[in-house]
Amino acid sequence: MNYLGVGVSPGNVPVYHGNNLKVIDRRLRVTELVLRCVICGLAILGAALIGTDTQVKVIFSIEKIAKFTDMKALLFLVIANGLAAAYSLLQVLRCILSMIRGSILFNKPLAWAIFSGDQLMTYLTLTAVAAAAQSAAFAKLGQPELQWMKICNMYGKFCNQVGEGIASSLIVSLSMIVLSGISAFSLFRLYGNSKGKGNAI
Amino acid sequence: MNYLGVGVSPGNVPVYHGNNLKVIDRRLRVTELVLRCVICGLAILGAALIGTDTQVKVIFSIEKIAKFTDMKALLFLVIANGLAAAYSLLQVLRCILSMIRGSILFNKPLAWAIFSGDQLMTYLTLTAVAAAAQSAAFAKLGQPELQWMKICNMYGKFCNQVGEGIASSLIVSLSMIVLSGISAFSLFRLYGNSKGKGNAI
Numbered sequence: 001m002n003y004l005g006v007g008v009s010p011g012n013v014p015v016y017h018g019n020n021l022k023v024i025d026r027r028l029r030v031t032e033l034v035l036r037c038v039i040c041g042l043a044i045l046g047a048a049l050i051g052t053d054t055q056v057k058v059i060f061s062i063e064k065i066a067k068f069t070d071m072k073a074l075l076f077l078v079i080a081n082g083l084a085a086a087y088s089l090l091q092v093l094r095c096i097l098s099m100i101r102g103s104i105l106f107n108k109p110l111a112w113a114i115f116s117g118d119q120l121m122t123y124l125t126l127t128a129v130a131a132a133a134q135s136a137a138f139a140k141l142g143q144p145e146l147q148w149m150k151i152c153n154m155y156g157k158f159c160n161q162v163g164e165g166i167a168s169s170l171i172v173s174l175s176m177i178v179l180s181g182i183s184a185f186s187l188f189r190l191y192g193n194s195k196g197k198g199n200a201i
Numbered sequence: 202m203n204y205l206g207v208g209v210s211p212g213n214v215p216v217y218h219g220n221n222l223k224v225i226d227r228r229l230r231v232t233e234l235v236l237r238c239v240i241c242g243l244a245i246l247g248a249a250l251i252g253t254d255t256q257v258k259v260i261f262s263i264e265k266i267a268k269f270t271d272m273k274a275l276l277f278l279v280i281a282n283g284l285a286a287a288y289s290l291l292q293v294l295r296c297i298l299s300m301i302r303g304s305i306l307f308n309k310p311l312a313w314a315i316f317s318g319d320q321l322m323t324y325l326t327l328t329a330v331a332a333a334a335q336s337a338a339f340a341k342l343g344q345p346e347l348q349w350m351k352i353c354n355m356y357g358k359f360c361n362q363v364g365e366g367i368a369s370s371l372i373v374s375l376s377m378i379v380l381s382g383i384s385a386f387s388l389f390r391l392y393g394n395s396k397g398k399g400n401a402i
Contacts, residue, residue, distance in 0.1 A: 070346040073335055123378065126324060130331035134274055138339065139347070145271040146340070148349040177324065184385040191386065192393005 032182055033095045035175045040088035042168045042175075043125075047081035049165035050074055055158035066155040073128075073135040074162065077169055080128035084121055084172055091117075111187040118176065118183040125173035132166050233383055234296045236376045241289035243369045243376075244326075248282035250366035251275055256359035267356040274329075274336040275363065278370055281329035285322055285373055292318075312388040319377065319384040326374035333367050 055066045068074040091114070139159060142150030152159035256267045269275040292315070340360060343351035353360035 071344065072338070119378075119382075123327060126327060127331040130328040131335040134332040134335040135339075137273070138336075138349070143272070146349075146352055148339070148347075151347055177320075181320075181385075184382075185389045185392065188386045188389035189392040191390040 028182055028186070029095065029099060032179065033092065033099070035179050035182075036088045036092045036095060039172050039175050039179070040085050040092060043081040043085035043088065043172045046165045046168035046172060047078045047085065049161055049168060050081075051078045053158055053161040053165070055155045057154060066151075066158045068162070071132075071135050071139075073131040074165075077128045077132040077166070080124050081169055081172065084125050084176070087117060087121055106190065108187075108190055111183070111190060115180075115183045115187040118180045122173065122176040122180045125169065125176050129166060129169050129173050132162075132169070136162060136166060229383055229387070230296065230300060233380065234293065234300070236380050236383075237289045237293045237296060240373050240376045240380070241286050241293060244282040244286035244289065244373045247366045247369035247373060248279045248286065250362055250369060251282075252279045254359055254362040254366070256356045258355060267352075267359045269363070272333075272336050272340075274332040275366075278329045278333040278367070281325050282370055282373065285326050285377070288318060288322055307391065309388075309391055312384070312391060316381075316384045316388040319381045323374065323377040323381045326370065326377050330367060330370050330374050333363075333370070337363060337367060 050068050053068055057064045057066070068078065094114075136159070138148060138150075139162075140150060140152045142148055251269050254269055258265045258267070269279065295315075337360070339349060339351075340363075341351060341353045343349055
């Protein structure tokens with residue numbers, strides 16, 4: 001199989017053709033920039049949707065307020081989204097700078113830093129979304145075996161807005177997964193060998 | 202900076218020295234094999250710990266049984282661990298086969314398959330652990346704002362065993378993260394360029 005127009009024969013030298021390299025790099029950079037912008041926007045949206053979400057309910061003349069800090073998982077998700085937005089903003093600036101300069105990433109320490117940052121952000125946003133989704137499932141469905149009652153029939157508007165925030169954060173984490181792949185490609189292709197040894201399998 | 206003994210100059214050809222390549226490959230293969238064995242063992246252990254966990258409590262002459270299926274997150278974790286164990290077992294066999302044959306991975310479709318499988322398993326185990334940890338936190342600490350009572354003071358032995366299962370699964374997912382890095386390296390170095398173009402940044 002031949003991916004990305006790269007000429008390869010097993011056990012031999014993986015070789016980029018100069019033009020293909022440029023085309024691939026241009027596409028990757030555009031994809032990366034778009035994804036980082038999407039992540040920045042949706043992470044801010046997700047954090048705002050959850051962070052500003054409150055609902056007041058009067059039960060037997062007692063005022064009860066639902067807010068996102070009632071669930072640690074939502075607080076964690078807001079923080080993770082905030083970090084993802086700040087990180088993506090920095091990366092957008094770096095992408096624009098490198099596009100203006102027309103340069104290709106051949107700097108290993110920088111490639112390692114981007115790879116590590118992307119990995120960290122991917123795992124952070126993904127675990128935050130998973131924990132928040134689990135909490136939301138309890139709130140929506142309850143857990144009758146444990147006498148944990150569903151609360152979304154009381155706080156419908158609150159729950160809907162949290163749901164939108166989680167959906168937004170889910171797109172953030174899926175985009176981060178794609179970006180992780182791109183930054184892994186950008187880093188590890190720098191370790192491409194030009195002396196293929198051993199048997200190809 | 203120079204990683205893994207690879208000779209590189211910016212904007213130039215990343216070149217493996219033949220011997221270094223062999224040394225790196227040998228180390229990577231041993232690390233990979235060890236990690237996959239660890240994952241296989243711990244995933245089985247985690248699934249067994251959670252899957253066999255029950256506790257009977259008599260409250261006002263009514264018998265109550267706590268079991269892992271009471272929480273969907275624990276069921277998801279057992280399934281994820283089962284899949285991770287089966288997947289790792291297959292990968293261990295592949296690793297041993299390739300070590301016996303003394304071959305190095307130069308086959309792109311196979312490298313893509315391993316990379317994709319590792320990525321999928323990493324995200325699956327990580328989200329399963331995050332969701333289970335969130336459920337366990339509710340069970341251990343309760344959520345007084347929502348009238349969700351802690352249940353671990355009633356089912357202490359059950360909760361402890363679930364905790365051990367989650368800890369075991371956490372090591373599985375952390376090992377999968379490292380393996381994802383190794384398989385990304387094994388795949389994307391095949392796309393190494395021998396014609397560095399553009400400015401190095």
